Amino acid sequence: MNLTILHLYPKEMNLYGDHGNVLVLKRRCEWRGIKVNIIEHNIGDELPAKCDIIFGGGGQDSGQQRIAEDLRNNGKALKAWAEDGMPTLLVCGIYQLFGNFFKMQDGVTIEGISVLDIETEAGDKRLIGNIVIESGKFGDIVGYENHSGLTELGNDIKPLGKVTRGYGNNGSDGAEGVFYKNTIGTYMHGPLLPKNPRIADFLIKTALERKYGAQKDFEKLPDKLEQKARKIAMERPR
Numbered sequence: 001m002n003l004t005i006l007h008l009y010p011k012e013m014n015l016y017g018d019h020g021n022v023l024v025l026k027r028r029c030e031w032r033g034i035k036v037n038i039i040e041h042n043i044g045d046e047l048p049a050k051c052d053i054i055f056g057g058g059g060q061d062s063g064q065q066r067i068a069e070d071l072r073n074n075g076k077a078l079k080a081w082a083e084d085g086m087p088t089l090l091v092c093g094i095y096q097l098f099g100n101f102f103k104m105q106d107g108v109t110i111e112g113i114s115v116l117d118i119e120t121e122a123g124d125k126r127l128i129g130n131i132v133i134e135s136g137k138f139g140d141i142v143g144y145e146n147h148s149g150l151t152e153l154g155n156d157i158k159p160l161g162k163v164t165r166g167y168g169n170n171g172s173d174g175a176e177g178v179f180y181k182n183t184i185g186t187y188m189h190g191p192l193l194p195k196n197p198r199i200a201d202f203l204i205k206t207a208l209e210r211k212y213g214a215q216k217d218f219e220k221l222p223d224k225l226e227q228k229a230r231k232i233a234m235e236r237p238r
């Protein structure tokens with residue numbers, strides 16, 4: 001078996017080791033004997049005709065401005081993939097741009113690609129620190145956030161989880177991220193997947209099911225170190 005990961009804008013969107021998420025996906029596939037091909041999409045590149053998992057990381061406002069036009073040029077294909085159930089992980093800056101818009105502190109608005117019905121406006125303080133959320137599907141999720149953007153969800157889109165420590169989407173309604181079809185949007189860096197292997201395996205297993213059918217024998221990994229890392233991260237003060 002083999003999977004292709006499409007990594008969006010690794011040059012501009014790679015804060016706090018977000019690239020590590022791709023390494024985790026690759027390694028967890030390889031431990032199971034699944035071959036991985038990584039396609040990096042940078043500004044001006046053509047999207048591949050096919051892929052199995054999509055990942056995009058966080059970036060500063062300036063990076064978001066640089067990629068916005070290219071992202072919009074590819075918005076139709078990315079939206080079609082999301083609607084079709086493509087397993088996708090979007091962190092912070094790219095999460096915002098998969099929404100309707102991100103209005104920056106100076107009032108300039110970056111139009112997004114409206115894959116997710118969310119809207120983001122920069123607030124006047126940065127929301128920074130360790131974060132833990134409770135999610136029905138993946139249990140507790142632990143990470144680190146650093147954003148000024150305050151994100152509101154539309155009526156028909158569900159958050160990824162409820163904040164137990166930290167700020168989340170906007171610091172006021174207790175919601176963090178989104179979970180839409182198989183697309184996960186989140187403010188959680190860290191990177192996210194090393195400490196949250198259940199999410200990594202959700203992306204991998206969903207990709208395998210879409211490509212090869214039911215995965216009854218999907219191998220469980222021991223995750224001893226991962227569990228230790230989670231525990232330590234979850235006990236960190238905010």
Ligand code: GLN
Pocket residue numbers: 015057058059060061064091092093094146147148149150
């Ligand atoms: N520039 C965005 C914000 O501050 C995204 C930051 C990020 O990706 N960490 O809200």
